[in-house]
Amino acid sequence: MGSKATNIEEQIQLLKTRGMKLEYPEAKVRELLLDIGYYRLGFYWNPFEIDENHNFKPGTTFKNVIKLYYLDFDLRNLLTRYVTRIEINFKTRLIHYVSNKYKDSPTWFIDNDVMNNRFINSFEKLYNEKFIKNNKPIKKHHEKYINDKYAPAWKTLEFFTFGTVLTIYKCLKNESIKKKIANDFGVINMRKFINLMDTVVLVRNYCAHGDVLFDLRTPKGIAVIPDINFEEDDRSSLTQVAGHKLKKC
Numbered sequence: 001m002g003s004k005a006t007n008i009e010e011q012i013q014l015l016k017t018r019g020m021k022l023e024y025p026e027a028k029v030r031e032l033l034l035d036i037g038y039y040r041l042g043f044y045w046n047p048f049e050i051d052e053n054h055n056f057k058p059g060t061t062f063k064n065v066i067k068l069y070y071l072d073f074d075l076r077n078l079l080t081r082y083v084t085r086i087e088i089n090f091k092t093r094l095i096h097y098v099s100n101k102y103k104d105s106p107t108w109f110i111d112n113d114v115m116n117n118r119f120i121n122s123f124e125k126l127y128n129e130k131f132i133k134n135n136k137p138i139k140k141h142h143e144k145y146i147n148d149k150y151a152p153a154w155k156t157l158e159f160f161t162f163g164t165v166l167t168i169y170k171c172l173k174n175e176s177i178k179k180k181i182a183n184d185f186g187v188i189n190m191r192k193f194i195n196l197m198d199t200v201v202l203v204r205n206y207c208a209h210g211d212v213l214f215d216l217r218t219p220k221g222i223a224v225i226p227d228i229n230f231e232e233d234d235r236s237s238l239t240q241v242a243g244h245k246l247k248k249c
Contacts, residue, residue, distance in 0.1 A: 011038045019056040020045070023063040032066060043212045044068045072214045076207050083204045087162045090197070093184060094169055095154050097177050106152035109168055119171035126164060127156070135159040163201050170194065186226035195223040 006014070008030050015022070022029050033041070047068075048060040098108055108114040110123055127150055132138050138159060141151040150156060157165055172178055175190075182193035199222050206213055221235030 006038070008033050015062065018054055019058065019060060020048075020065075021059070021061045023061045029062060032062075036069060041065060041069060044072070047215070068214065072212060075213050076210070079203055079213065080207045083200055083207060086200055087165075087204065090169075090181070090185075091157060091162075091165050093181050094165065095157050097180060098172065098174070099153050101174065101177060106154075107150045107156075109153055109156065110150065114173060115168070116171035116173060119167065126160065131159070162204055166194075166197050166201055169197075187224055189224065192223040195220060196225065 011033055012022070012026060012029055024032070045056065045060070045065045048056050048065070050057050098114065099106070102108045102111065102114055105111045105114060110120050112120065132142055137155055138151050141155060142148060157168070160168075169178065169181070179190060182188070182190055185193065185196075187193040187196060198220070199218050202218060203213075203216070205211075206216060217236045219236075223235070
Protein backbone atom coordinates (compact mmCIF):
# COMPACT_ATOMS: atom_id res chain seq x y z
CA MET A 1 0.00 0.00 0.00
CA GLY A 2 1.42 3.39 -0.96
CA SER A 3 1.49 5.20 2.38
CA LYS A 4 4.41 7.54 1.73
CA ALA A 5 4.76 10.34 -0.80
CA THR A 6 7.29 9.87 -3.59
CA ASN A 7 9.25 12.55 -5.41
CA ILE A 8 9.47 12.83 -9.19
CA GLU A 9 12.74 10.89 -9.44
CA GLU A 10 11.27 8.03 -7.42
CA GLN A 11 8.14 8.04 -9.57
CA ILE A 12 10.20 7.80 -12.77
CA GLN A 13 12.19 4.92 -11.32
CA LEU A 14 8.98 3.11 -10.33
CA LEU A 15 7.66 3.37 -13.87
CA LYS A 16 10.89 2.01 -15.30
CA THR A 17 11.03 -0.84 -12.78
CA ARG A 18 7.48 -1.87 -13.65
CA GLY A 19 8.31 -2.07 -17.34
CA MET A 20 7.18 1.24 -18.82
CA LYS A 21 9.24 2.72 -21.64
CA LEU A 22 9.49 6.47 -21.25
CA GLU A 23 10.32 7.39 -24.89
CA TYR A 24 10.40 11.06 -23.87
CA PRO A 25 13.59 12.62 -22.45
CA GLU A 26 13.46 12.39 -18.66
CA ALA A 27 13.25 16.19 -18.41
CA LYS A 28 9.96 16.00 -20.37
CA VAL A 29 8.69 13.16 -18.18
CA ARG A 30 9.42 15.26 -15.07
CA GLU A 31 7.56 18.18 -16.62
CA LEU A 32 4.50 16.04 -17.39
CA LEU A 33 4.45 14.41 -13.95
CA LEU A 34 4.54 17.84 -12.32
CA ASP A 35 1.93 19.17 -14.72
CA ILE A 36 -0.62 16.31 -14.52
CA GLY A 37 0.41 14.28 -11.50
CA TYR A 38 1.49 10.69 -10.95
CA TYR A 39 -1.78 9.70 -9.24
CA ARG A 40 -4.02 11.15 -11.97
CA LEU A 41 -1.96 9.56 -14.73
CA GLY A 42 -2.37 6.26 -12.91
CA PHE A 43 -5.97 6.12 -14.15
CA TYR A 44 -4.63 6.12 -17.71
CA TRP A 45 -1.87 3.55 -17.34
CA ASN A 46 -4.08 1.25 -15.27
CA PRO A 47 -5.44 -0.51 -18.43
CA PHE A 48 -1.85 -1.48 -19.27
CA GLU A 49 -1.16 -3.14 -15.89
CA ILE A 50 -0.99 -6.92 -15.83
CA ASP A 51 -0.82 -7.79 -12.12
CA GLU A 52 -1.48 -6.55 -8.59
CA ASN A 53 2.09 -5.24 -8.40
CA HIS A 54 1.26 -2.74 -11.16
CA ASN A 55 3.69 -4.19 -13.68
CA PHE A 56 2.98 -3.18 -17.27
CA LYS A 57 2.36 -5.13 -20.44
CA PRO A 58 5.42 -5.38 -22.67
CA GLY A 59 5.64 -2.38 -24.96
CA THR A 60 3.75 0.00 -22.66
CA THR A 61 5.02 3.54 -23.18
CA PHE A 62 4.66 6.75 -21.21
CA LYS A 63 3.94 8.53 -24.48
CA ASN A 64 0.84 6.38 -25.11
CA VAL A 65 -0.37 7.03 -21.57
CA ILE A 66 -0.07 10.77 -22.20
CA LYS A 67 -1.93 10.38 -25.51
CA LEU A 68 -4.74 8.55 -23.70
CA TYR A 69 -4.87 11.31 -21.09
CA TYR A 70 -5.23 14.01 -23.73
CA LEU A 71 -7.78 11.92 -25.64
CA ASP A 72 -9.83 11.87 -22.44
CA PHE A 73 -9.25 15.61 -21.99
CA ASP A 74 -10.52 16.33 -25.51
CA LEU A 75 -13.48 13.99 -25.02
CA ARG A 76 -14.41 15.85 -21.82
CA ASN A 77 -14.30 19.23 -23.60
CA LEU A 78 -16.40 17.91 -26.48
CA LEU A 79 -18.99 16.31 -24.22
CA THR A 80 -19.15 19.38 -21.98
CA ARG A 81 -20.00 21.54 -25.00
CA TYR A 82 -22.94 19.39 -26.07
CA VAL A 83 -24.15 18.35 -22.63
CA THR A 84 -24.33 22.05 -21.68
CA ARG A 85 -26.51 22.68 -24.74
CA ILE A 86 -28.82 19.83 -23.71
CA GLU A 87 -28.98 21.12 -20.14
CA ILE A 88 -29.89 24.67 -21.17
CA ASN A 89 -32.41 23.47 -23.76
CA PHE A 90 -34.08 21.12 -21.28
CA LYS A 91 -34.18 23.73 -18.53
CA THR A 92 -35.55 26.42 -20.88
CA ARG A 93 -38.37 24.20 -22.17
CA LEU A 94 -39.34 23.10 -18.67
CA ILE A 95 -39.48 26.68 -17.36
CA HIS A 96 -41.31 27.96 -20.43
CA TYR A 97 -43.97 25.26 -20.70
CA VAL A 98 -44.80 25.00 -17.00
CA SER A 99 -44.65 28.75 -16.26
CA ASN A 100 -47.02 29.50 -19.12
CA LYS A 101 -49.36 26.69 -18.14
CA TYR A 102 -49.58 28.02 -14.59
CA LYS A 103 -49.31 31.77 -15.13
CA ASP A 104 -50.91 32.56 -11.76
CA SER A 105 -48.31 30.48 -9.93
CA PRO A 106 -44.85 31.96 -10.66
CA THR A 107 -43.35 29.77 -7.93
CA TRP A 108 -45.04 26.64 -9.26
CA PHE A 109 -42.16 24.49 -8.03
CA ILE A 110 -43.72 24.62 -4.53
CA ASP A 111 -47.35 24.49 -5.71
CA ASN A 112 -49.21 21.34 -4.60
CA ASP A 113 -51.34 21.47 -7.72
CA VAL A 114 -48.25 21.33 -9.92
CA MET A 115 -45.62 19.37 -8.03
CA ASN A 116 -45.38 16.14 -6.09
CA ASN A 117 -45.19 16.70 -2.31
CA ARG A 118 -42.01 14.65 -2.19
CA PHE A 119 -40.19 17.54 -3.89
CA ILE A 120 -42.02 20.36 -2.10
CA ASN A 121 -41.25 18.94 1.33
CA SER A 122 -37.49 18.99 0.65
CA PHE A 123 -37.39 22.32 -1.19
CA GLU A 124 -36.10 24.44 1.69
CA LYS A 125 -32.91 22.38 1.69
CA LEU A 126 -32.26 23.69 -1.82
CA TYR A 127 -33.50 27.25 -1.43
CA ASN A 128 -31.78 28.53 1.70
CA GLU A 129 -29.72 31.52 2.81
CA LYS A 130 -26.58 30.13 1.18
CA PHE A 131 -28.38 29.67 -2.14
CA ILE A 132 -29.67 33.26 -2.02
CA LYS A 133 -26.28 34.67 -1.04
CA ASN A 134 -24.34 32.75 -3.72
CA ASN A 135 -26.59 33.73 -6.64
CA LYS A 136 -26.59 37.47 -7.22
CA PRO A 137 -29.85 37.75 -9.27
CA ILE A 138 -31.71 35.78 -6.57
CA LYS A 139 -30.24 37.99 -3.87
CA LYS A 140 -31.26 41.12 -5.79
CA HIS A 141 -34.78 39.76 -6.22
CA HIS A 142 -35.21 39.40 -2.46
CA GLU A 143 -33.75 42.83 -1.80
CA LYS A 144 -36.33 44.32 -4.18
CA TYR A 145 -39.29 42.11 -3.30
CA ILE A 146 -38.86 41.68 0.43
CA ASN A 147 -42.16 39.86 0.91
CA ASP A 148 -41.38 37.11 -1.62
CA LYS A 149 -40.37 33.84 0.00
CA TYR A 150 -39.02 32.57 -3.31
CA ALA A 151 -38.05 34.09 -6.65
CA PRO A 152 -40.16 33.01 -9.65
CA ALA A 153 -39.34 29.84 -11.55
CA TRP A 154 -37.63 31.57 -14.50
CA LYS A 155 -35.08 33.00 -12.06
CA THR A 156 -34.81 30.19 -9.52
CA LEU A 157 -34.36 27.22 -11.86
CA GLU A 158 -31.56 28.95 -13.73
CA PHE A 159 -29.38 28.47 -10.64
CA PHE A 160 -30.31 24.90 -9.83
CA THR A 161 -28.11 22.03 -10.92
CA PHE A 162 -29.05 19.90 -13.90
CA GLY A 163 -29.79 17.03 -11.52
CA THR A 164 -32.20 19.16 -9.47
CA VAL A 165 -33.98 20.44 -12.57
CA LEU A 166 -34.39 16.84 -13.78
CA THR A 167 -35.87 15.95 -10.37
CA ILE A 168 -38.36 18.81 -10.78
CA TYR A 169 -39.31 17.37 -14.17
CA LYS A 170 -39.82 13.92 -12.67
CA CYS A 171 -42.01 15.35 -9.88
CA LEU A 172 -44.32 17.31 -12.20
CA LYS A 173 -47.92 16.16 -11.96
CA ASN A 174 -48.77 17.34 -15.47
CA GLU A 175 -47.95 14.34 -17.63
CA SER A 176 -48.82 16.12 -20.88
CA ILE A 177 -46.06 18.71 -20.34
CA LYS A 178 -43.57 15.96 -19.48
CA LYS A 179 -44.50 14.10 -22.67
CA LYS A 180 -44.25 17.30 -24.73
CA ILE A 181 -40.70 17.94 -23.52
CA ALA A 182 -39.71 14.31 -24.18
CA ASN A 183 -41.21 14.52 -27.68
CA ASP A 184 -39.32 17.76 -28.32
CA PHE A 185 -36.16 15.73 -27.81
CA GLY A 186 -37.37 13.07 -30.22
CA VAL A 187 -38.27 10.46 -27.58
CA ILE A 188 -41.81 9.09 -27.24
CA ASN A 189 -41.44 6.68 -24.32
CA MET A 190 -41.30 8.59 -21.00
CA ARG A 191 -39.33 5.92 -19.16
CA LYS A 192 -36.69 5.86 -21.88
CA PHE A 193 -36.49 9.67 -21.90
CA ILE A 194 -35.85 9.80 -18.16
CA ASN A 195 -33.22 7.07 -18.55
CA LEU A 196 -31.55 9.17 -21.27
CA MET A 197 -31.60 12.35 -19.20
CA ASP A 198 -30.26 10.52 -16.13
CA THR A 199 -27.34 9.41 -18.29
CA VAL A 200 -26.76 12.94 -19.60
CA VAL A 201 -26.68 14.26 -16.02
CA LEU A 202 -24.23 11.52 -15.07
CA VAL A 203 -21.92 12.38 -17.98
CA ARG A 204 -22.23 16.10 -17.16
CA ASN A 205 -21.12 15.42 -13.57
CA TYR A 206 -18.20 13.27 -14.73
CA CYS A 207 -17.09 16.11 -17.01
CA ALA A 208 -17.48 18.76 -14.30
CA HIS A 209 -15.43 16.83 -11.76
CA GLY A 210 -12.66 15.76 -14.12
CA ASP A 211 -13.42 12.04 -13.88
CA VAL A 212 -12.09 9.52 -16.40
CA LEU A 213 -14.39 9.20 -19.41
CA PHE A 214 -12.74 6.94 -21.98
CA ASP A 215 -13.83 3.76 -20.16
CA LEU A 216 -16.97 5.12 -18.50
CA ARG A 217 -19.75 2.61 -18.06
CA THR A 218 -23.15 3.93 -17.01
CA PRO A 219 -24.93 2.16 -14.11
CA LYS A 220 -27.93 1.63 -16.38
CA GLY A 221 -27.81 0.90 -20.08
CA ILE A 222 -28.87 3.78 -22.31
CA ALA A 223 -32.37 2.88 -23.42
CA VAL A 224 -32.64 5.24 -26.37
CA ILE A 225 -30.79 7.97 -28.24
CA PRO A 226 -32.60 9.83 -31.03
CA ASP A 227 -31.43 8.85 -34.53
CA ILE A 228 -29.57 5.76 -33.30
CA ASN A 229 -30.87 2.23 -33.80
CA PHE A 230 -29.22 -0.06 -31.26
CA GLU A 231 -28.61 -3.66 -32.19
CA GLU A 232 -26.29 -5.71 -29.99
CA ASP A 233 -24.11 -2.83 -28.85
CA ASP A 234 -23.04 -2.33 -25.25
CA ARG A 235 -25.57 0.25 -24.03
CA SER A 236 -23.58 0.97 -20.84
CA SER A 237 -20.35 1.92 -22.63
CA LEU A 238 -19.85 5.58 -23.49
CA THR A 239 -17.29 4.70 -26.17
CA GLN A 240 -19.67 2.22 -27.84
CA VAL A 241 -22.43 4.83 -27.97
CA ALA A 242 -20.06 7.53 -29.22
CA GLY A 243 -18.75 5.19 -31.90
CA HIS A 244 -22.30 4.37 -32.97
CA LYS A 245 -23.07 8.09 -33.22
CA LEU A 246 -19.96 8.76 -35.31
CA LYS A 247 -21.06 6.11 -37.81
CA LYS A 248 -24.21 8.12 -38.35
CA CYS A 249 -22.29 11.35 -39.07
